[in-house]
Amino acid sequence: MATPPAETRERLLDAAELAFAQEGIQQASLRTITAAAQANLAAVNYHFGSKDGLIREVLQRLVGPINAERLQRVSDAEAKYADKIVPLEELLRHFLEPTLQMFASGRSHIPTLISRFHHETSPAVAETMAAVLEPVVGRFLQALMRSVPSLTIERALLRGQFMVGALLETLSLNPEVLKLMQPAGVDSLPRLNMLDELVTFCAAGFRHE
Amino acid sequence: MATPPAETRERLLDAAELAFAQEGIQQASLRTITAAAQANLAAVNYHFGSKDGLIREVLQRLVGPINAERLQRVSDAEAKYADKIVPLEELLRHFLEPTLQMFASGRSHIPTLISRFHHETSPAVAETMAAVLEPVVGRFLQALMRSVPSLTIERALLRGQFMVGALLETLSLNPEVLKLMQPAGVDSLPRLNMLDELVTFCAAGFRHE
DNA sequence: GACAAATTCAAACAGTCGTTTCATACTATC
């Protein structure tokens, strides 16, 4: 009774999350994962059907809540500003912060894993990723063009890609570089700085011309 | 006599370049590569010692000339402006263009491969990459702080990372997104647009505050 | 406690991987 059947599933997801981040999604073996989860090798195929099934589940469990929060924040902001426009900086913050919060989540491997998922080209990941991101991209694009009326749709799309690239590069940043950003000693502050830096950099880029 | 011993080496490098881009650096197998190069399976170990040796050689052959051109361009620009400062936009262009030129190189897989090398975390790639990039980063950082005097070293480093991220995201851009950027029909023009877009976006970000 | 469903387990399957071996072919130099 202490361990309902769902527990093995979640131990597997946790172990896979860590192994994917440390070794790479394709490189991490089921034997490594199941050993870390203290589960049997066959458990992955039993619970998720295949390794791809496990990958998809890890991906959705990770980015699902992040994107849900993004959508919620945009809706709240648009409601708050009624029929006035949402300031660009605030809009960007609602897109970037849910991801950057992962730095302070206590699970320090998460930012790396998010970056890995974004750059993974295998069909299992790419298709799931596209499906999960599609509504968020659409929502933010139209909000963006309201916040910066001079923006054409092509430019909004392209600069959105630039912003995502800058964000992902931040997620996979070398810890040494990260150390540069904090007064030393504190460990949760630099992320806020990172968010501000990213917002001002991108906002300036979005507004140009 | 028609085929000196160096030819197999280069066929292997070419085949590896393509396979690494298409399938991933770790995922591409030596059997796939040697078959495409019409060489024997053992040829890789004979010419490069190991798969890691092949990877390192492909990496250096690819990014070596790019970074050499970057350094040359900065030197030329600084000579041209004598003791005056190099305009920020021009400086960024000297950093970005050598990479973006790969879109027009006729080898359409190269941008993807550059992106893969940047995000690869295996020691063989990460160490070689760091060694190759180090002089370029140092050179551009100090030039950057001359072009934008208000910039602190931490900000210059961080915003440099943002720019690299935006560049890499552009390199791995979905062809569908790329199609949005051109009037249709032409195939070499959109890259120039991409360069201009990237330069203005980043220049605005670098200058802010 | 008996029954049925869900879960775990050890073991093996078939396949792929990078690497090595050693024999064969080529290519220069004398």
Next chain:
DNA sequence: GATAGTATGAAACGACTGTTTGAATTTGTC
């Protein structure tokens, strides 16, 4: 033309991969 050095060839090695099997065990229900 024999010889040394370079390159290619077919084949096998051992180690790993994801997946499957079928029996053993645990779990929830009556």
